[in-house]
Amino acid sequence: MLSLIVANCNLKPVDKYHGIAFLDKKQLKLILNKTNKNEILDILGSPSTKSLFNNDVWIYIENRTTKSSLIKLGKNKEKANNVLVLEMDKYGVLKKKEFYTINDLQKIEFTKDKTKMSEKDSFVYGVISSLKQKIDSPKRNKKN
Numbered sequence: 508m509l510s511l512i513v514a515n516c517n518l519k520p521v522d523k524y525h526g527i528a529f530l531d532k533k534q535l536k537l538i539l540n541k542t543n544k545n546e547i548l549d550i551l552g553s554p555s556t557k558s559l560f561n562n563d564v565w566i567y568i569e570n571r572t573t574k575s576s577l578i579k580l581g582k583n584k585e586k587a588n589n590v591l592v593l594e595m596d597k598y599g600v601l602k603k604k605e606f607y608t609i610n611d612l613q614k615i616e617f618t619k620d621k622t623k624m625s626e627k628d629s630f631v632y633g634v635i636s637s638l639k640q641k642i643d644s645p646k647r648n649k650k651n
Contacts, residue, residue: 516596520593522571522572522573522586523572523573524569524570524571525550525568525569525571526555526567526569526570527552527555527567527568527569527591528569528571529569530539530551530567530568530569530589530591530606531569531587531589531606531608532607533550533551534591535603536550536606537550537593537601537612538601539599539601539602539603539604540600540602541600541601542601543595543598543599543600543601544595544599544607547565547593547601551567551591553574554566554567554593555567555568556568556601560592562626563594563595563596563597564592564593564594564595565592565593565595566590566591566592566593567590567591567593568589568590568591569589569590569591570585570587571585571586571587571588572584572585572586573586585609587608588608588609589606589607589608589609590606590607591604591605591606591607592604592605592606592607601603602606
């Protein structure tokens with residue numbers, strides 16, 4: 508029984524990829540004012556997403572996780588979280604390239620301000636609260 512367990516153990520870490528693998532190395536092949544859309548597609552493939560407002564902005568994402576040690580109960584540990592933003596001109600030539608690593612993404616600060624809304628005066632609040640009351644009413648009748 509022990510030999511079966513030991514035989515099935517894997518000492519190499521298992522990496523899970525989401526997006527474009529080795530994005531940090533592949534993005535080095537892209538040259539500003541020279542590389543065009545077709546070459547980008549050959550090197551990186553289809554973008555993870557395109558800008559909603561401008562079709563000439565392509566975004567590529569790489570996320571790589573691995574299992575941590577047995578001491579930490581095998582929780583997922585993030586190894587890479589890279590984002591590449593490419594902007595092309597109207598002729599399809601690469602004009603701007605921005606590469607963000609996991610360290611760059613951790614430095615981004617988000618505001619802690621919150622938007623205040625007057626819930627009781629809002630039309631939407633009134634509609635949603637009346638719908639909630641109608642949905643909850645059969646529950647109240649069943650409890651009695």
